[in-house]
Amino acid sequence: MSTGWYLAVSAIVFAIGAAGVATRRNPLLVLVCLELMLNAGNLAIVAFARMHGSTEGHVFALVVMVVAAAEVAVGLGVVVALYRNRVPVDVDELRELHG
Amino acid sequence: MDEILFFVAGIAAIVAAAGTVFLRNPFYAVLSLVVHLLSLSMLFLLLYAQFVAVVQVMVYVGAVMVLYVFVNAYVGGGSEPEGGGGPSLRMFSYAIAITLIVTIGIAVLGTGLQAIDGSGPDDIPASFGSPGEIGKLLLTKFLLPFEAASFLLLVAAIGAVVLARRRRGVLPGEERMVAALDLLAPTGTGSMREGVGAINPTPGGFSARITPSTGAGTLPASDDRTGDDSEGGSR
Numbered sequence: 001m002s003t004g005w006y007l008a009v010s011a012i013v014f015a016i017g018a019a020g021v022a023t024r025r026n027p028l029l030v031l032v033c034l035e036l037m038l039n040a041g042n043l044a045i046v047a048f049a050r051m052h053g054s055t056e057g058h059v060f061a062l063v064v065m066v067v068a069a070a071e072v073a074v075g076l077g078v079v080v081a082l083y084r085n086r087v088p089v090d091v092d093e094l095r096e097l098h099g
Numbered sequence: 100m101d102e103i104l105f106f107v108a109g110i111a112a113i114v115a116a117a118g119t120v121f122l123r124n125p126f127y128a129v130l131s132l133v134v135h136l137l138s139l140s141m142l143f144l145l146l147y148a149q150f151v152a153v154v155q156v157m158v159y160v161g162a163v164m165v166l167y168v169f170v171n172a173y174v175g176g177g178s179e180p181e182g183g184g185g186p187s188l189r190m191f192s193y194a195i196a197i198t199l200i201v202t203i204g205i206a207v208l209g210t211g212l213q214a215i216d217g218s219g220p221d222d223i224p225a226s227f228g229s230p231g232e233i234g235k236l237l238l239t240k241f242l243l244p245f246e247a248a249s250f251l252l253l254v255a256a257i258g259a260v261v262l263a264r265r266r267r268g269v270l271p272g273e274e275r276m277v278a279a280l281d282l283l284a285p286t287g288t289g290s291m292r293e294g295v296g297a298i299n300p301t302p303g304g305f306s307a308r309i310t311p312s313t314g315a316g317t318l319p320a321s322d323d324r325t326g327d328d329s330e331g332g333s334r
Contacts, residue, residue: 001101001102001105001145001218002215002216002217002218003215003216003217003218003219004207004208004215004216005105005109006109006142006146007207007208007215008204008207008208009109009112009113009142011199011200011203011204011207012113012116012200013112013113013116013135014199014203015196015197015199015200015203016113016116016117016119016120016196017116017120018195018196018199019120019192019193019195019196020119020120022192022195022196023120023189023192023193024120026125028125028167028170028171028174029119029125029128031167032119032128032129032132032167033119033120035132035159035163036116036119036120036132036135039135039136039139042139042151043139043142043143046142046143046146046148046151047146049146049148049228050146050147050148050218050219050223051215051217051218051219052219053219053220053223053227055226055227055228055229055232055233055236056236056240056241058148058150058151058228058233059233059236059237059241059244061148061151062151062154062233062237063244063248065154065155065158065159066248066251066252067248067251068163069158069162069163069252069255070251070252070254070255071255072163072166072167073166073255073256073258073259074255074258074259074262076166076167076170076259076263077258077259077260077261077262077263078262079170079174080170080173080174080262080263081262081263083173083174084263089174
């Protein structure tokens with residue numbers, strides 16, 4: 001398969017993730033949709049690595065995964081803290097972050 | 100064979116991504132993301148990225164998704180409410196997404212790069228995408244990003260613990276345990292518990308200075324919350 005097909009899949013998934021970030025109201029699902037966007041970027045990186053025949057792109061993809069894991073850990077910590085503080089878990093209602 | 104696998108995995112990835120965005124039940128949305136990640140790892144395998152594919156399954160499907168499912172079960176909430184921003188705002192978001200697809204599509208597929216139409220070199224070395232090759236790159240050329248990534252993970256782990264920790268003081272069982280330990284501990288050991296005034300309270304100590312200035316100090320605030328917590332536990 002040519003690289004262009006992978007890039008097309010990546011672009012579609014990225015846009016779907018962006019639509020999810022814009023429309024979802026549960027912060028947990030906003031994080032899930034961010035995950036979609038990060039993975040679309042990863043797919044493009046790996047496709048370009050294959051196009052160049054060089055393994056270095058895979059290192060980029062692994063670093064993106066690390067960043068995504070860190071984002072998930074902190075983001076879910078914020079969601080749990082919101083739930084503990086009896087704040088409605090809804091991005092429309094969230095206006096302040098102070099504990 | 101390559102094409103069939105690509106279309107199966109690619110269509111599954113797109114459908115599962117759409118399911119993640121459109122399913123109302125958060126639990127189903129997270130499960131749909133699991134399907135999406137599995138089909139992405141299949142695409143990675145088609146691109147000869149074995150190590151990245153395995154890491155994708157282990158890290159995402161194995162660890163991150165378990166975290167999502169547990170936090171989802173903890174927060175609960177059920178389906179998210181309808182309405183809110185209104186249908187026009189929602190349509191506007193979808194219009195932005197479609198514009199994004201068109202823009203990226205033009206940018207990527209209209210570049211005129213001839214390599215995009217090919218599938219890359221056919222005579223790739225056997226070490227391409229192998230763990231050994233990636234490990235060599237991580238410890239030589241990309242040593243600084245590697246160390247920065249490990250430091251980032253450490254900071255994120257500490258941050259998650261600090262954000263999600265329990266702020267309600269000690270439980271009854273823990274109190275008894277601490278009291279037994281206090282008998283053994285000499286006064287003035289400079290421990291952290293002593294610093295916040297939990298044991299050996301001193302008149303001019305840390306807690307005495309902190310509590311009046313902030314109004315609701317750490318310990319009174321946690322007392323207020325104990326009533327709510329029993330209610331939360333039964334949920």
